[in-house]
Amino acid sequence: MAKLYFNYGAMSAGKSIEVITTAYKYNSKGMNALVIKPLIDTKGGDLITSRIGMSKQVDILLKKDASLIDEIKNYGDITCLVIDEAQFLTEKQVYELVIITKYLDIPVICYGLKVDFQGHLFQGSEALIRYADSLNELVAICACGKKARFNARKVNGQYIYDGEQILIGEDEAYDPLCETCFLNKVLIPHSQEFQKIYNKIKGER
Numbered sequence: 001m002a003k004l005y006f007n008y009g010a011m012s013a014g015k016s017i018e019v020i021t022t023a024y025k026y027n028s029k030g031m032n033a034l035v036i037k038p039l040i041d042t043k044g045g046d047l048i049t050s051r052i053g054m055s056k057q058v059d060i061l062l063k064k065d066a067s068l069i070d071e072i073k074n075y076g077d078i079t080c081l082v083i084d085e086a087q088f089l090t091e092k093q094v095y096e097l098v099i100i101t102k103y104l105d106i107p108v109i110c111y112g113l114k115v116d117f118q119g120h121l122f123q124g125s126e127a128l129i130r131y132a133d134s135l136n137e138l139v140a141i142c143a144c145g146k147k148a149r150f151n152a153r154k155v156n157g158q159y160i161y162d163g164e165q166i167l168i169g170e171d172e173a174y175d176p177l178c179e180t181c182f183l184n185k186v187l188i189p190h191s192q193e194f195q196k197i198y199n200k201i202k203g204e205r
């Protein structure tokens with residue numbers, strides 16, 4: 001029976017390059033790996049681009065209300081589905097992936113972020129963590145050299161904590177940070193909840 005895989009990592013963990021090479025490995029052997037990306041904005045459009053310079057056209061740009069089962073019907077024999085930016089899948093679309101692996105016997109390989117800029121799970125990632133047969137962490141590196149698990153949002157060069165989970169058309173950037181740097185640079189300076197806990201500990205010392 002086919003499996004549902006979720007390969008997650010922070011920004012710059014090499015997810016897009018893995019999407020491109022995974023699809024290439026199948027398609028260069030005459031197989032049919034369909035590349036799917038949830039549509040959240042027009043940035044980047046239907047191209048998957050990696051920071052090291054490779055890019056690939058996606059086969060399906062998936063709208064929020066679209067059904068994956070309907071979308072893949074037109075593609076004949078499918079070897080596997082490769083999904084980029086899987087954090088943006090809806091919960092319902094993840095349920096469809098579970099059905100696709102178990103009843104259509106098509107493997108599904110998802111790549112995406114686990115947490116947003118505040119450290120909360122994305123909807124798609126939360127559902128994938130619950131349902132994936134296999135979870136695998138891709139490693140990104142913090143500026144301090146440790147393993148980065150968080151994505152800090154930067155606007156005009158400053159770390160920020162408040163705002164929408166998904167920004168469309170704004171000029172933001174993200175840094176992959178380890179737990180300690182995320183605490184020191186983002187949560188303790190900007191989150192009242194974390195500040196209170198931190199001050200309590202400081203006061204007791």
Ligand SMILES: [Zn+2]
Pocket residue numbers: 142143144145146177178179180181182
């Ligand atoms: Zn760090």
